[in-house]
Amino acid sequence: MPTTTTTAQLDSFNPATGELVGSVPTTPAAEIPAIVARAREALASWGSMTAQQRADIVRPAGKALADRADELGELLTREMGKPLAEGVGECRGTGEGLSDEVDEIAKAVAPQRLDGDGVKTTLYHDPLGVCAAITPWNFPLAMPHWMTLPALVTGNTVVLKPSEQTPLIAQAYADVLNEFLPAGVLQVVHGADEQGKALVAADVDLIAFTGSKTVGQKIMQAAAGGLKRLILELGSKDPLIVLEGADLDAAAAFAARNSFRNCGQVCVSTERIYVQDSVKDLFLAKLMEESKAYAVGDGMSEGTVVGPMISDEQKSHVERQLADAIAAGARVAFGGDKRDGRFMSPTVLDGVTHAMDIMRTETFGPVACVMGIGTADEAVALANDSEYGLGGVVFGPDDQARSVARRLNSAMVGVNRGLAGAPGSPWVGAKQSGYSYHSGPMGHRQFCQVRVVSEGDPG
Numbered sequence: 001m002p003t004t005t006t007t008a009q010l011d012s013f014n015p016a017t018g019e020l021v022g023s024v025p026t027t028p029a030a031e032i033p034a035i036v037a038r039a040r041e042a043l044a045s046w047g048s049m050t051a052q053q054r055a056d057i058v059r060p061a062g063k064a065l066a067d068r069a070d071e072l073g074e075l076l077t078r079e080m081g082k083p084l085a086e087g088v089g090e091c092r093g094t095g096e097g098l099s100d101e102v103d104e105i106a107k108a109v110a111p112q113r114l115d116g117d118g119v120k121t122t123l124y125h126d127p128l129g130v131c132a133a134i135t136p137w138n139f140p141l142a143m144p145h146w147m148t149l150p151a152l153v154t155g156n157t158v159v160l161k162p163s164e165q166t167p168l169i170a171q172a173y174a175d176v177l178n179e180f181l182p183a184g185v186l187q188v189v190h191g192a193d194e195q196g197k198a199l200v201a202a203d204v205d206l207i208a209f210t211g212s213k214t215v216g217q218k219i220m221q222a223a224a225g226g227l228k229r230l231i232l233e234l235g236s237k238d239p240l241i242v243l244e245g246a247d248l249d250a251a252a253a254f255a256a257r258n259s260f261r262n263c264g265q266v267c268v269s270t271e272r273i274y275v276q277d278s279v280k281d282l283f284l285a286k287l288m289e290e291s292k293a294y295a296v297g298d299g300m301s302e303g304t305v306v307g308p309m310i311s312d313e314q315k316s317h318v319e320r321q322l323a324d325a326i327a328a329g330a331r332v333a334f335g336g337d338k339r340d341g342r343f344m345s346p347t348v349l350d351g352v353t354h355a356m357d358i359m360r361t362e363t364f365g366p367v368a369c370v371m372g373i374g375t376a377d378e379a380v381a382l383a384n385d386s387e388y389g390l391g392g393v394v395f396g397p398d399d400q401a402r403s404v405a406r407r408l409n410s411a412m413v414g415v416n417r418g419l420a421g422a423p424g425s426p427w428v429g430a431k432q433s434g435y436s437y438h439s440g441p442m443g444h445r446q447f448c449q450v451r452v453v454s455e456g457d458p459g
């Protein structure tokens with residue numbers, strides 16, 4: 001099957017069918033400094049408006065995105081593979097939420113007064129300057145949005161480099177915003193690592209990146225010379241802990257959904273499941289039953305719940321991890337059958353151990369790995385035995401589950417539910433899953449330079 005090409009033209013292929021969906025011109029890396037210079041020119045007037053003025057300029061883009069959600073969602077699905085309803089939902093949800101989001105950003109960065117001891121201080125949250133937004137393919141409209149919208153409304157100008165796997169939907173997103181933004185405020189460059197490196201090396205002040213740990217590390221190294229500000233949202237190996245006394249129906253339904261949705265290609269997918277031995281057989285039976293509902297197919301076909309993997313490389317990586325685990329003694333409890341093209345069967349693996357790569361390295365595929373544990377203490381130790389720490393989920397009796405949740409070294413934890421926080425919560429990683437963060441009032445301020453201006457009695 002053809003893979004994305006990155007010569008003069010970036011061709012984007014449907015991962016389900018191999019058909020060409022469309023193309024964009026690849027941006028020559030040598031042109032990126034001039035594009036960044038244009039972003040810097042646009043900064044003078046954009047950065048000097050109030051955040052509320054900027055919010056009001058961007059606001060109509062929300063309705064435009066929502067109104068075109070069917071058309072954009074189809075493009076998203078054809079380019080990336082997820083089921084059509086999810087593709088449309090990603091576009092509609094982003095559009096419908098935009099108006100509240102821009103108001104939340106404007107409010108978060110409004111000047112704050114601190115008075116005391118004869119001093120009146122104002123805290124300002126000013127724009128940092130030019131923001132490079134570099135994004136992955138797994139939520140190919142939402143990720144560019146998460147990195148771009150707060151940067152814009154806080155007064156930065158943005159050069160967006162979306163994934164080379166999903167340039168078309170990211171370009172379509174930027175085109176909608178650009179119907180309302182002044183020229184030069186949001187530009188898009190297309191390409192792969194060569195363009196990403198050139199953008200990081202250019203005269204940018206902030207790099208807002210979502211992607212793998214490995215690339216995050218490279219960006220951090222490249223940014224060190226200029227001490228450029230960083231927001232790095234990286235990979236993970238999220239644990240799910242199921243304790244004796246848990247609602248096993250709810251735990252199994254969550255385990256299947258969070259292991260298989262988006263074909264497992266989610267940063268906060270459940271990648272490791274620790275179940276107390278006393279309830280393991282029952283949990284496993286329920287998980288296998290739940291797994292039957294995850295029908296694999298082309299995202300454009302009715303009834304598809306799990307689309308294809310994004311690339312041959314990603315599928316090979318998951319197959320290799322599965323084969324190694326099975327060779328080391330893991331047992332396929334459900335699925336595991338081979339499929340053509342980029343499709344993979346949702347698979348439940350039992351009897352895994354931490355000696356296996358599938359319990360240590362991010363899988364990013366439709367696999368649920370189950371390991372029996374004796375005690376809650378053991379579950380906490382194993383869950384924390386990872387370089388990552390994005391999310392985690394605990395199912396169990398409320399008090400015990402709450403106390404286990406507080407001992408997890410993950411930044412976002414769900415107790416008897418998924419990990420998504422209430423509106424206003426930041427999206428944040430611990431350990432090597434993140435560096436700085438975004439979303440919610442606290443996250444929006446990460447896109448800003450704080451300035452402290454004081455007057456009053458001579459100090």
Ligand code: NAD
Pocket residue numbers: 134135136137138139143161162163164191192193194195196197200210211212213215216218219233234235236266267362364390427429433
């Ligand atoms: P990736 O790191 O391979 O690529 C991400 C982006 O970085 C792409 O646009 C790519 O072209 C660019 N890039 C590659 N090399 C670069 C370099 N040297 N300098 C600058 N840019 C460079 O990630 P991916 O395969 O697109 O996405 C999957 C990864 O993203 C997974 O690890 C997943 O966990 C992570 N992710 C994290 C979150 C989160 O919120 N923490 C959300 C979604 C995805």
